[in-house]
Amino acid sequence: MMGALRHRGPDGSGWYLDDEVALGHTRLSIIDVRGGTQPMAGEDEHVWVTFNGEIFNYVELRDELRARGHRFRTASDTEVIVHAWEEWDTGCFARFNGQWAIALWDRRTRRLVLSRDRFGIHPLHYAQIGRRVVFASEVKALFCDPAVPRELDPDGVDELLTFWSPAAPQTLFTGVRQVVPGTCLIFDEAGVHTHEYWHPTFPDRGAEESQDLRENAERLRDAVAEATRLRFRRSDVPVGAYLSGGIDSAVTAATIAATAETDVHTFSLRFADAEFDEGPHQQLMHERLGTTHRELVVSGRDIADGLPQAVWQAETAFLRSAPVPMMLLSQLVRAEGYKVVVTGEGADEVLAGYDIFREAKVRAFIARDPDSPMRRRAIELLYPWMRRSPTQVPAFAQSFFGSDVDEADPAVSHRPRWRSTAGIKPMLHPSRRTEREQAAASRLLDTMPAGASRWDPLSRAQWLEMRTLLSGYLLSTQGDRMLMANSVEGRFPFLDHHVFALAAQFPARQKILGLDEKHLLKRAFSDLVPREIVQRPKQPYRVPDASSFFGDRPPEWMTEDVSPRAVEDAGIWNPRAVELLIEKCRRVQGHGMGNTDSMRLMAVLTSQLLHRMFIREWRAPAPDPPGPVTCFDRRSAERTAGIEKGTHHE
Template identity: 40%
Template structure:
């Protein structure tokens, strides 16, 4: 795993300053502290901050092809590089390293952009063609690894993180109010936007080509849930095929020249991948989990049960309200975007624990809920559709009591609130966004805190979500899954809660459920195999029966959450909270209504119970104020270049000009 960055001249050749690239790489040190590489030519400058996982002594980037016409910097892992390399060698390609990076480069040399269809992994890559003076950027199918770009002052900048690009003297941060409204409504900024004006995110499963100052962006893959298997076919062959795919996707993610650990949440998904490692390898296995001081969020008893059953060497980080509040500014420094929850904070602490034990790689279970129907939002959609067929029924809405046990307001003794809450737009089942209308409608309520308050409708905000051809003909569950994967999994779960929290401590997460073979197989499963009645992940549970204790594979899904307002309003509240929520700070940023935020802060400080929406507002306002404070107001104080003590390899071709 690495951090990458670069600068391309759009108009005239002008050697990129090494000092500028060093400054940009300095902002990515956490992604790759082991060594740094720089390539300079009259038209391009590339930089790599490397976290050494494969070919520890010989895989330093940038890497070139045989004649030095192509140069690559790359962030990620392609797990099938072992199988791809012999084919390339048979075609005459010569290798100088044992890395997956070089395999990608030669594959691109052979097939161009079509090489992406052969890659099974998680990646963001940049390839500079010195002869054509063209740049090729690409991002993995599910958006596991980030990649951003911008065009300030006659140059094209790219980077794994926005902070690397902001280290360039021509780029400054300015929060985009439209993107902020989108983050509050849809729970994340949707690609290709970012929270900052003029800084774009390359969408998942897309590549970008830059040549002669022109940018071309194309999708090379898409989520397709249109073709479901016949639900009347025998279950056993499908289960066997899936189990074999999951075993292989887990085992190839152990490919590394360093030890690989595993996150263990106590739920079905991570327990299953960890059990696969224990059953099919002889690896000594270190596992890591989060325990909460607040029992409402704690799952440590299940984590310890699995660790004992599997015989792993288990480590636990203890997350208190005070600790979550303490690290929240560091969390936002790494997310680089507003968030509506504090769940990334314990993940930040967890990756710190992994690094304390000298580990760089962990297997984790993200993706299973989206692919196999694990979330309450899917149950909510099915119940509301069932209720909509008889809107006056008194019994059908009672099924809603089986949802969201973690949200107290929805489980109070009075059923009138529950019924009224979920009945909104009940009959609009033809809406493509029906499954997410309640969630996003709650998000719209948060806009009252913004200043000026956007006059945005749900339809206007949802317009940022691209829908594939034929979407109207997909099953109801397939539509909901697609929306969850595109609007939440990639831009929030795999980013703010995943990549950014792992890499904050130089830890790479690997995701067996997001192997492209597993994704495409799950997308063909019948809806009723995923959600059997209101039993979530029914298909995955059948695999779990073979490998897990009954109390784990039968366990009802408990969403991973963390306390919000109690982490910021307590006896040991950090100084930054009062400062950033003061009327002066709110007026300075100009993003929020000081009166509305002041009322919210006083309510939270009083110890009164907060609604789910108010809790999200606390996280949203604080995180946005931190983004403004760290990236807009005081970014210059955070800049940190490479030092004389760093291992830096510089490839200087500034004197060479290749003719077109």
């Protein structure tokens, strides 16, 4: 299992054993490089922890714990977790400001605790096999245990083809679950218990509507700046920053540059296809800041060649090729000697930057006055970056903006996206077709907080986005997995829970002023970010999908993985439907494909790769955990595997 995770921690490894528990760890050393070896215990060795991530307020917590009588042997944030658990039990997680996947073994109470950060930045999977539980950051480590089944879960596939990714605790694999963000699981002799220490919440509709816009912008600036400085400074290795060309990464990079005492290194992703390239805005920003800048230009061929590795790292199918360039960018970051980058991810969810939020506002406006002459103009204002705007196809625009407009529906904002994504499902193999059109949405809505009915529509939409696309896709498939593929940690100031708590209190009309998304953020940082970026229309991160796979020379792996035989063997898709889709793509070389066809193609390609790698041809990675190994054996046998009882070996 440790060998399967060596890409997540190439700097060292360690394990702890007693009669009931085995804890393993592969380390990416960032804080207390010399002393932060894991698994780690306190001075009495009653509590052991293995931990992936960062506790950014560990300095303040350590001071508080020392004042309460705790003694520390290291300068690491890991040891703070041990003592915080000893002091506050499950209450410690609400005190952490950070991002984490934690496994903690309390020998005194014989409890195993699995905890995940508030937004699900770091992954944490587990499987229960009888009275055993196995857990790991990634599913491939679980599959090293032959008792864990390797098959696709129908509910997981259904959620993938609705939300773009399964929503925790669901995964794409039968018997494999993931810890829900903001919770911890406690395993003891009585079974498994769930403790929720945090969930995103919003004020009742109409509350604080009198808030001052200028004052809120100042408060937001202070909170984002502090969260960014904290994530840049709390590291014993150099930290870089991403520059995408949009305002979010511009804000974080500008904040870092304004206070950094050394050169700031920034990294950008560009595309050979000008339609997707944001190079001019990236250039403008790094010149404004005077950073040492590196950029990577990605072609369609790069995307096609990199897709198998991205699927292996993501451990899921996906509906866009967008993860592949992110994986290639993290490769550049690592090659330049960086283990940590600060990014602008999370700003769109926290401050309402996505088109889906503005679309919901326009749809509500149209529903109230369907005959308004402003209707077409409102739709046009939504997509200034899109070559094929919905206004060019009136029938589609009418269908998209004129349906699913029941404001009493808690998911009114997301129904069009879910309906569009579900357009992939008719391609499923007949054996996988079910009458479950609303099952995924129903399961999700059952988890919505009871008080959500009193939130304004934007707040409910933000909650849905955080529970689905943010955690399952953006922070995992496109985020952590593509960063850690090259042993790089991402840090996300906009997902500091203090930033979220502040932003959640802002009125909806201040987050989206008219149709100006993230208005407060633009106002707050207008002096640090060039006007060309602040006033730039929102352009989402887009990547050439279908066209990447149908040029003069399709990638070799496609010939085998989407052959009729391979499709039939996997049993996921209707082979004839796949054949027709591939023929259509070849005919136009992947250009001009509609949104649904593009998603269909990526779903087929990635799921076929997933089936081959994880089910049909599964091979456990070589059992060679990286770096120097630290071993703690506390089993009752006098000697086990050549290691003396009670000894510590490095």
